[in-house]
Amino acid sequence: MSRSQLDTLIHMANQIAANNAHYGDDAAERVHTHLKKFWARSMKRLxxxxxxxxxxxxxxxARQAVELLAQGQAEARPTSA
Structure with missing residues (x-):
């Protein structure tokens, strides 16, 4: 993915966060859920x-939501023996 595509993802994440900010304490979880449900795996990884x-x-x-996304990805990875 190019830098312009990354810039677009950053912009989108910030917009989603701004649109959900009024949910207060639940806002980060709502943004995280949106990213998890609607973003492609490659977008989430980037x-x-x-x-x-x-x-x-x-x-x-947006940072809080992406941190939650990162935690979920880390938990989903299989552990090696």
Whole structure:
């Protein structure tokens, strides 16, 4: 994915977060659920990679949601023996 595609994902995540901010304490979980349900695996992987590498352009709420997404991805990975 190109930088412009990453910029688009960052913008989308921030917009989703802004549109859900009025849910207060439930907002991050709602944004996380949206990303999990509606974003392609490649989109989720890229935004999580961005969070780990920098993440500075994500709004605080979008960052929380992507952190939840990253936790879910880590938990879904099989553990090696």
């Amino acid at each position: 935004i999580v990679e961005y969070l780990h590498e920098d993440g500075s352009e994500l709004s605080p709420l």
